Amino acid sequence: MIEIHELTKRYGPTTAVSDLTFTVRPGTVTGFLGPNGAGKSTTMRMILGLDEPTSGSVTVNGRPPQAHAAPLHEVGGMLDPRAVHPSRSAYHHLLALAQTTGIRRSRVDEVIDAVGLRSVAGRPAGKFSLGMAQRLGIAAALLGDPATVVLDEPVNGLDVEGIRWMRGMLTELASQGKTVFVSSHLMSEIAQTATRLIVIGKGRLIADTSVADFIASAAPASVRVRSSDQPGLAALLRSPDVTATVADDGALLVSGLAAERIGAIAAAAGIAVAELSTVETSLEDAFVDLTKDAVEYRAASFEEEK
């Protein structure tokens, strides 16, 4: 369980995170979404006790991150999979980490097996591919069998097989009752794994919701219509709740009405319908829609500073 309350972090004049409040619960995978520079990594560093909040609080499993006797057993994190000593072996990297907390050696072997790095455990970690480095990062995060796992962009740069493996791993951890908090700047990466979503932009909370609600609320599905009388049909359909716009190819894009209703209205008016199809909002569209304001605001304030 991660509880974040009115969290603010400033670096000099730059506000990275502003008045964030949310809770990440155990037993599910929670996605942490935002455009690049939204404050995701900053928030995660504070969850791991690495950065000091300017104001507000972070607790992990009920206590501040620095207050745990065995932090690795409470929260396991992966911030940067390349953050290893390049000539130290993966095994010794994990062993040194385990020794800080009195984690037994056999546990090091367990996590190496769990992430599938057995055959390369003795090799220098600096020679690892990104996919192997990500696995090593996960192994380090799992070393203390923590109740909470925090991973920054864990699928970034993975190949298809690696992404599938990572999704399986995250789902498995959540099913063990762990709190799993995973950041990404791509909605599509998160949507298939996460059930809960925290969306931030410009360091502020934009949404704290389920994946399904998020998609539904972001932008309703619209309907594409081609008919014998486009302007006439548009005039018939428009109402305070319904918008009808003309697309580049001349088709009518209607939102606020279901396809069946549109078909019925056209039939009643004697307008022949040539095409009638529902256009689902893509996950990425939903995400861009919701974070649009945050991104624009940032660009505007950047101009002002100049």
Add this chain to the structure above:
Amino acid sequence: MSTLQVTQARVMKSEWTKLRTQPGALWSLLSAVILVVAFGILYSLLRVARPPHGAAAASFDPTSVSLAGVQLAQIAAGVLGVLLITSEYATGLIRTTLAAVPRRLPTLWGKAAVVTGAVVAVSVPAAVAVFLAGQAILGRQHLSVSFGEPGVARAVIGGALYLAVAALLGLALGALLRSTAGGIAALFGLLFAVPILVGFLPGSLADEIGKYLPGTAGLAVTTVHPDPATSLGPWTGFGVFCAYALLLLGAAAVRMRRGDA
């Protein structure tokens, strides 16, 4: 199995694992030993080929001659200290380390203990070995002293301890500057550049201030009969050197404890 908990002893064990699996650090340690031994033998050969006469013979210090390599090895030892911490900042590994030990200071103390222990463990045998080799060489011209003579054992062991404190100095500078290049440059500056600058001062003032500079103060312990005009007493000087290292280590602790990792 004992309970999961971060303790100072466990962090020290972890830091030892890191040191022994970091080739760059091991090379620095090996370089220090080679410099102490090789340069000590070389300089002893040089001095025995041109034996001192007259007044020079009276002030000839065979122990210092055989320990001449300490002055070069201090850089290798210092670099070891710098690398131990700056390699973690350079790679970002420090975040993984400090996430495991969010109280942070046990990591700094752990590194300090491990680097001191490692340097003492190799430099004491190296200093004793080069002393014996050096005296064997100097003995050909009857210039040698024995380990049992007053001040000799202190100078030999002191030379080894000097290297350990130089490593601590490097660790502190590395932790303060968080950059390998910056840490090594600061180390060179403190040990070599500052004495040169002070040397430009008028004679007596240069001697008076020079005594208290870290390198000069620390090396007093390696001299059997330090000259009171240009040097502090052996243990006083070593104490001053230690004080520099501890002061910088304290500053590093403050920097590490406060603010963001």
